[in-house]
Amino acid sequence: MIRTGALLRFRRALVLVLPGLWVSGVLAWECVSPLGTEFMQLLAAAPAIACAGTGRRRCVLLGGLCALLALLPIGPVARAGAAARLGTCCAILAVVGASYLTSGRGLRLLGQLEQVRQVAAxxxxxxxxxxxxxxxxxxxxxxxxxxxxxxxxxxxxxxxxxxxxxxxxxxxxxxxxxxxxxxxxxxxxxxxxxxxxxxxxxxxxxxxxxxxxxxxxxxxxxxxxxxxxxxxxxxxxxxxxxxxxxxxxxxxxxxxxxxxxxxxxxxxxxxxxxxxxxxxxxxxxxxxxxxxxxxxxxxxxxxxxxxxxxxxxxxxxxxxxxxxxxxxxxxxxxxxxxxxxxxxxxxxxxxxxxxxxxxxxxxxxxxxxxxxxxxxxxxxxxxxxxx
Missing domain, CATH: 3.60.40.10 (PPM-type phosphatase domain)
Known part of the structure; x- marks a missing residue:
């Protein structure tokens, strides 16, 4: 029982920090990449991870942060121009919208499932x-x-x-x-x-x-x-x-x-x-x-x-x-x-x-x-x- 409780607490903590770790990793790699490759597009995954693990509110907040970060001239993307940065920002916002709607449908289905379980019980x-x-x-x-x-x-x-x-x-x-x-x-x-x-x-x-x-x-x-x-x-x-x-x-x-x-x-x-x-x-x-x-x-x-x-x-x-x-x-x-x-x-x-x-x-x-x-x-x- 003690091991199970500790494992559950570890999983919950991991779900909370995983989106932040993803954003930090993408930014760090963008800044130190020796190949000049653009990685800012990977920020679009952070809102989806947040929606899947911690809820819709965190998804929107983290998505807004990632969209702002994509507009900043960081690393090789700084040489790509404003159009490229704006495209990355739009892609992130599209992922935020899709994740928000998908998460809402999942919450409704969970609510219906809980009602069915209560009736069955x-x-x-x-x-x-x-x-x-x-x-x-x-x-x-x-x-x-x-x-x-x-x-x-x-x-x-x-x-x-x-x-x-x-x-x-x-x-x-x-x-x-x-x-x-x-x-x-x-x-x-x-x-x-x-x-x-x-x-x-x-x-x-x-x-x-x-x-x-x-x-x-x-x-x-x-x-x-x-x-x-x-x-x-x-x-x-x-x-x-x-x-x-x-x-x-x-x-x-x-x-x-x-x-x-x-x-x-x-x-x-x-x-x-x-x-x-x-x-x-x-x-x-x-x-x-x-x-x-x-x-x-x-x-x-x-x-x-x-x-x-x-x-x-x-x-x-x-x-x-x-x-x-x-x-x-x-x-x-x-x-x-x-x-x-x-x-x-x-x-x-x-x-x-x-x-x-x-x-x-x-x-x-x-x-x-x-x-x-x-x-x-x-x-x-x-x-x-x-x-």
Whole structure:
């Protein structure tokens, strides 16, 4: 960070002094040139350099100075006569005018681009809404990093909702990444936000997600540009439900299982990669089976945490091709600190960016939840999904 800041300051200083250095160099060479060659015409480049680097006002001021210098009888140009000096002055003024108009058009385009970015950012935040710090005794934090430059989100998704049936959350990863995947993410999140409140059983929420994905992919195949068919698109999904006394149940369609973070009685942090069973196939590849039994996960006791992630966390590589050690990063994040979701997410994110040097090949999402309050009301039922 220190090196980056120093480099930026150096570049800004260089941009400020470069036009002046150019003018000084041209004048010096004009005065000492042993060949009698005229170099004053090179002063016309100084206003263009100023416009490109420091703005239109400096361009006009420096251009006026160069035009006056071109009229002065300096060096070999003094023998060329007033006509030659006037021609050089006019050429400089023409460059000033062209640079001024070009710079103005560039500023207008930058303003329009900034407006487009603000609209795009607002639209993306409406799809992947910021998480509240606490829901019904559950503390939570999430982060998403897009592999596409300029995008706030991509093919990863998460949401946590307090519903009459408990706290429900979804973590998912659609095929592809970056901006092209946002439409599929929006379809899944929109369906989850309705189904999580409407459906009493978690398997029925998953079936709603499957239907929403199929509708979206069918519509995409009918109206979208030529490309992969809907049979080649899919989404991995992890659904969790937290009920009474921190009991957790899950349904998993091809997604990585969470990590369970606890502390031993001696205070040592433990990171356990949960493997409660084989997940179902990703949504979109095969129809869901008629029976969808819930998978129980370890209860979420006060002082513990569950961390969900997408495969972009485990598949991130450094320049040498080494995979990101997610379990090790989680252990380092809680080695000597409380199991606070916000702190866990921030430390793992920083470790990932250090590992990859900010160059992501795939989208990355991380979601952590913990219990900090009294037990949630209501028993945890583990029913099978309706056929």
């Amino acid at each position: 607002a639209a993306q935040l409406a799809v992947l809404r910021p998480l509240p710090p606490r829901i019904d005794g559950i503390t939570l934090a999430g982060v998403h990093l897009s592999a596409s430059e300029g995008a706030l989100m991509g093919g990863d998704l998460y949401e946590v909702l307090a519903t009459p049936h408990g706290v429900r959350l979804v973590m998912g990863d659609v095929r592809g990444h970056g901006i092209p995947a946002i439409a599929t993410v929006a379809a899944l999140l929109g369906s989850f936000r309705d189904a999580a409140h409407d459906e009493a059983e978690l398997p029925d929420v998953l079936r709603r997600l499957e239907r929403a994905l199929q509708r979206h992919l069918s519509e995409k195949a009918r109206t979208g540009p030529p490309g992969p068919s809907e049979t080649e698109d899919f989404a991995t999904v992890l659904l969790l439900e937290v009920r009474g006394e921190g009991h957790v149940a899950a349904l998993n369609c091809g997604h990585p299982w969470p990590h369970h973070l606890t502390r031993t009685p001696e205070g040592t942090a433990r990171v356990v990669a949960l493997e409660p069973g084989d997940p179902l196939p990703p949504l979109g590849l095969f129809p869901l089976p008629a029976r969808l039994p819930l998978v129980p996960l370890p209860p979420l006791a006060p002082g513990e945490a569950l961390v969900m992630h997408t495969d972009g966390a485990e598949d991130a590589r450094d320049r040498a091709g080494r995979l990101f050690p997610l379990a090790g990063a989680l252990a380092d994040a809680v080695r000597s600190a409380p199991l606070v979701p916000a702190a866990i997410v921030e430390r793992v994110k920083a470790a990932l960016l250090r590992h990859t040097r900010g160059l992501l090949a795939d989208d990355f999402a991380l979601l952590a939840i913990g219990s900090d309050g009294p037990p949630l009301p209501g028993p945890l039922a583990l029913p099978c999904g309706r056929s």
